Amino acid sequence: MDSTTIVLALALGNLAICAALIFFEQPHQEGNVSGGRRPAALTIWGWSRQMQAAGWLLLAIGGANIVPERLALPVAYGLVIAGVAWEAGALWERAGGRRWRSIATPALVLAVGAFLLCYWIDEIGLRALASSLILAAFYLSAAAALARGWAQASMLRRFLALATALLALVVGARGALVLLAPAGWGWMSNELLRQLYSAALYLLMLLGGFGWLLLGKEDVQDQLARLEVVDPLADCFNRRGFFQVLAPWMALARRPGPSTALVLFDLDQFKRVNDSYGHPAGDVVLRTLVEVCKRQLRDSDQLGRLVGVEFAILLPRTSQEDAAMVAERMRAAIAATKVKTERAMISLTASFGVTAIRADDSSVTLLARADEALRAAKEGGRDRVALAPPAQAIPAEA
Ligand SMILES: Nc1nc2c(ncn2[C@@H]2O[C@H](COP(=O)(O)OP(=O)(O)OP(=O)(O)O)[C@@H](O)[C@H]2O)c(=O)[nH]1
Structure with missing residues (x-):
């Protein structure tokens, strides 16, 4: 050529x-x-x-x-x-x-x-x-x-x-x-x-x-x-992603060592925000409040959106009591936040259920226990943190 x-x-x-x-x-x-x-x-x-x-x-x-x-x-x-x-x-x-x-x-x-x-x-x-x-x-x-x-x-x-x-x-x-x-x-x-x-x-x-x-x-x-x-709106794990992250910690809980905690939280009366200001404003509020929560967490903590406005947080190497303190910090931060939208400044609260992974837990029993605590927080008047009841001690055989 x-x-x-x-x-x-x-x-x-x-x-x-x-x-x-x-x-x-x-x-x-x-x-x-x-x-x-x-x-x-x-x-x-x-x-x-x-x-x-x-x-x-x-x-x-x-x-x-x-x-x-x-x-x-x-x-x-x-x-x-x-x-x-x-x-x-x-x-x-x-x-x-x-x-x-x-x-x-x-x-x-x-x-x-x-x-x-x-x-x-x-x-x-x-x-x-x-x-x-x-x-x-x-x-x-x-x-x-x-x-x-x-x-x-x-x-x-x-x-x-x-x-x-x-x-x-x-x-x-x-x-x-x-x-x-x-x-x-x-x-x-x-x-x-x-x-x-x-x-x-x-x-x-x-x-x-x-x-x-x-x-x-x-x-x-x-x-x-x-x-x-990943959930694109909240920019955190979605349900599938969160369960993938949770799996190894469930296995680890069967071995002796520091406990891992799970916090469930749900934004209170969120339907009202959508009904009063529209879905786009609801999205802005949701995104902002999730950001507020993320700022209270460590890099090793994992946040996932389970459904609607309900979220789960996995806190590795954290006891139930310490996780309750983190949840309380997040509750206070959410309650103190006013979100500016086109039509109004919106403030909201959230309710929290806290538990720790137990050796005999499956993801179903773990989530059920945390959900029960969350429901107790809602029924107790919302804007609060509730702890799951402690594990029943297995009676020693005679
Ligand atoms: N804007 C917006 N709204 C959502 C999204 N996902 C779920 N929702 C709405 O969030 C609301 C959640 O309602 P519920 O959790 O059933 O009830 P609530 O009004 O939050 O009241 P409580 O949970 O009892 O405090 C519903 O109206 C959903 O349509 C979302 O991605 N964006």
Whole structure:
């Protein structure tokens, strides 16, 4: 393949991948389950690919002498470098690294400046050195973004990070060899090097495009898995998630050691809030009061929404008496909170039932006992904490 065909393939390939990806991700943006992170990254990524496509297209046009090459080449390389820099930026955005914006712009200005200087000094050797080293540096930065959080990363992300880093090294090696061995190195002729460089860039283009597609799919799957165990309104475990968390603590309760407590609580007369101010206002109140409760808990405590406005809290290594103190703190915090909604300031109370897991408990008996305590708190006048009765001592056999 001659060089014009290669750069044309790079240009059209970038455009095709960009278009495919925008269409693939569009429905996900509309029903966005990813908390708004992906669309911003996708926009940056889309622009980066279009910049690269424009750069490669301009290089092909310059190569075919449609536009004077001396004019086309610096602009084209500027676009390709900017495109690759923003592609790395899009990956940092996706990985949650917010600081990349303050680094990318000066790095890009420096890189384009350095390239133009090298091009001005030497149109062939130094230009090839500068372009390959700069592109390799930005691709390595993309690989670093993919490798962020390596220990928790999926196999797919690890593979993409390693492959991107490897190909970036091949791109960079071309620059190093142009400098160190301008006439080639043994059987490694300059032409072979150039072809390897083009192949690496081509693979990077494909890897980036399909990698983005697969990462998008992985993101959606992660979000769906999360939604199976998380309540999106209260931002805590849902019933299924809470029971999953509870299971190992039930098993642990059969062994000697510190006890684990369970607190059930229910917002009092919540129906009135919905009836008087509407469901959306009810949602605001619910979310705010759950936040108030979370502030009273330790990181190791687990909160779950069981049904409606009834919640459960698992307090590891906590006695029933200590859990009652925590519940009392939450009760007081809820009662002292006034929630501002569009139509009114709303205050509410909550009732609490407290118990500790016993060695012979199943999740059914545990929840039934805590629920009984909660009902006692409601029947006692609401806005209070009630403890489950102590376990009956088993009479010793005669
Ligand atoms: N806004 C809103 N309301 C909800 C949500 N989930 C449940 N509810 C409402 O919360 C109310 C719960 O009512 P109940 O627990 O039966 O009774 P209550 O009015 O809270 O009274 P007591 O529990 O006896 O103090 C119902 O009207 C539900 O429709 C929600 O996610 N958002």
